[in-house]
Amino acid sequence: MNGRDWYAVLGVPPGADAEKIKKAYRRLALECHPDRHPGDKDAEARFKEIVIAYEALSDPEKRAEYGRMRKVPDTPKPAGQFDEGWEEVFSQIFRTRAGEKIHRNTPEKGRGIDARLDITLEDAATGGNHILPYHRQVLCSRCRGTETDPEGESAECRLCGGAGEVRFRRGSSEVAIPCGACMGEGRIRREQCPECRGEGRIRTEESRQVKVHAAANDGERILFARYGDEGVSDTGDLRVTIHVRPHKIFERSGRYDILLSQPINVLQAVMGGQIIVPTLHGQVKLRIPAGTRDEQVFRLRGKGLSRPAGEAGDQLVTVTLETPTRVGKKLRWLLGEVGRLSGAFSHPLKKRLLDKVKSFLR
Ligand SMILES: [Zn+2]
Numbered sequence: 001m002n003g004r005d006w007y008a009v010l011g012v013p014p015g016a017d018a019e020k021i022k023k024a025y026r027r028l029a030l031e032c033h034p035d036r037h038p039g040d041k042d043a044e045a046r047f048k049e050i051v052i053a054y055e056a057l058s059d060p061e062k063r064a065e066y067g068r069m070r071k072v073p074d075t076p077k078p079a080g081q082f083d084e085g086w087e088e089v090f091s092q093i094f095r096t097r098a099g100e101k102i103h104r105n106t107p108e109k110g111r112g113i114d115a116r117l118d119i120t121l122e123d124a125a126t127g128g129n130h131i132l133p134y135h136r137q138v139l140c141s142r143c144r145g146t147e148t149d150p151e152g153e154s155a156e157c158r159l160c161g162g163a164g165e166v167r168f169r170r171g172s173s174e175v176a177i178p179c180g181a182c183m184g185e186g187r188i189r190r191e192q193c194p195e196c197r198g199e200g201r202i203r204t205e206e207s208r209q210v211k212v213h214a215a216a217n218d219g220e221r222i223l224f225a226r227y228g229d230e231g232v233s234d235t236g237d238l239r240v241t242i243h244v245r246p247h248k249i250f251e252r253s254g255r256y257d258i259l260l261s262q263p264i265n266v267l268q269a270v271m272g273g274q275i276i277v278p279t280l281h282g283q284v285k286l287r288i289p290a291g292t293r294d295e296q297v298f299r300l301r302g303k304g305l306s307r308p309a310g311e312a313g314d315q316l317v318t319v320t321l322e323t324p325t326r327v328g329k330k331l332r333w334l335l336g337e338v339g340r341l342s343g344a345f346s347h348p349l350k351k352r353l354l355d356k357v358k359s360f361l362r
């Protein structure tokens, strides 16, 4: 705690007047109040620091001395050190609040929400805006999360006796801490809020516009800071995961390329020719050469997904040879004729195998 800048702790400029310092202290002390963050050690440490900073800056004499020390670099700053006197004050605060804790449904910080946006491969290819409906908890507009009716009866806070703060003696001075039971209000409302039935929050359906960029990947995440559930003092985030649905015919390879399996018949394989191939950009003609093999791959340049800069990805077409299963009488006769002429076809693999067999038998 030694050497901390107390002005920075309270978030005020060194020239701030007493009223401004007091306002900043009350706001921060309530925000980090141990009753709002049960069991949170970080919040507790911050709360202590805020109280000590305020004590150092609220007393004119101590503040003047602190101002003189700040001007001399590299000297230990004596004001507001965490000495034994403080231990006693804080132990009193934490003892006092123990019996008085108020149960609240409404959390301080709202939860984050994970949502999924389903899009097609075509949507992912072009990018664009999508509407995502989702549910979230928002603070009740009537009670703003206090869960009690602001128009109902209120009673004086028993802990602070209506002062809104609790005073503690530290040596010769007195320290005032905002009351954690009434959160500095001095009065406590006991009637349940009729709007949210004491829940503090209401579940609503909302929708957000999600901008998907071109060539978006499956599993990509987009963060909407503070669009999740609302809490008393802070709102959680909305995290959207893009899910690209599997396509009926196309497969994706990497971010930009598309794979397609395209059947061709024996005649097309033997003779070559033009085939019509579907792409994300519509149908295109693909010329395949005579003697095309099964599983041969052809590249359609620029027919994949577009890149933010530079050329678009490619579509890779794998042709699969379809052997006819039902052959009519006439076709059977024709194929027989072809069979008799098959000496005219080149069979490099078959020839190689025959050569090997011959040399083995020799
Ligand atoms: Zn309410």
Ligand SMILES: [Zn+2]
Binding pocket: 157, 158, 159, 160, 161, 162, 163, 164, 165, 179, 180, 181, 182, 183, 184, 185, 186, 187
């Ligand atoms: Zn109180």
